[in-house]
Amino acid sequence: MFETTPLKIVAVAAGLSSPSSTRLLADRLAGAARERLAAGQDRRVEVEVVELRDLAVDIANHLVTGFPSAGLRKALDAVTGADGLIAVTPVFTASYSGLFKSFFDLVDNTALTGKPVVIAATGGTPRHSLVLEHAMRPLFAYLRAVVLPTSVYAASEDWGSQGDEYTEGLPSRIRRAGGELASAVTGRTVSGATRVPTLDDGEDAVVPFAQQLAGLRTG
Template sequence: MTAYRLVVISAGLSKPSSTRLLADRLTDATVRQLTAEGREVDVQVVELRDLATDIAHNFVTGFPGPALREAIEAVGRADGLIAVTPIFAASYSGLFKSFFDVIDPDTLTGKPVLIAATGGTARHSLALEHAVRPLFSYLRSVVVPTSVYAATDDWGTTGDRLTDGLPGRIDRAAGELAGLLAGRAPSGPAGGGAAQEEAVVPFEQQLAALRV
């Protein structure tokens, strides 16, 4: 059975970081739900803190270094993405945005993406909806309905009768991503997600169809 390729983008700056911790929990939940259905998953984690210098050089030179090129190619081959950023000044981090700025805009077209973020206070939770989700919508990704925000106080909470705690939100978002992946054929070992060539319909034939 061909395994699904899941790429996890973590933009945490410290080591260890709550951003990476949230990314790991989302990854574990997604893999668990897919393997429960008998599906195999290959996971690759991209730590953006390790690529910060390469990303800056890419903006200046126009060419990615080997490590950045490998990360970009991994995103292109991926069947699905988990993208997690810390929230700074009510938006995604500059490092997170810069990574997606150096990727060809068509790379993420139609690709399932689970978005998540961490921050010190719950007041920044809507940054996922007014900043992160529009970014991936612009890139024409298929973003799962549930975004996951983890404030400092969320770790270890179980929620109440009206709201889910962090574990519940993680499981729900992971289930949505797993469902999208399960509806797609894995990209396969050779490839990587390369789109099949579209059949070209001659212009005269298109005009004839309009006259019918």
């Protein structure tokens, strides 16, 4: 029997296009965390994705007026009330996007205290992967969140790749990060839930990026 109060995972996606690789990565990370949580305990698991592109005008208005719209307030409440948070941004000019930063500027600097967070980013080239360490990790450290060890960067070439003998592929990194978030949310030690699956564990099949992105289209 499930407990009455579900565990809630919230993913914030700051992609501007539709469909978006940033939203796709947010969905994959949330799915990995939900799968691990569902397998490890009896509480229901709810996942909510906050698309910042839909709130861009409301975010700008709030920065100017100090008053959030109902939709923006709902998004902020979801983020601050989550048991675990996933934050994903596209890389703009070697850092997180302005929309991403503007949204988290509206989060009270104590509201994420102790909350486990997976940080992730998307970009066109692997050269921008350090944005996770020089920009995103310090941002959430300032907000007093617990930033989990595994961060996930997805360059265009990472989609549909399984990695090689020296480098983990994107699916493995997603599962590792999702496992760490699930462990942190339920109070288990992160090290006990982060073994990287091998091909023998049923590694994801290689799916071309265009096909993955097409799956996000509606209607």
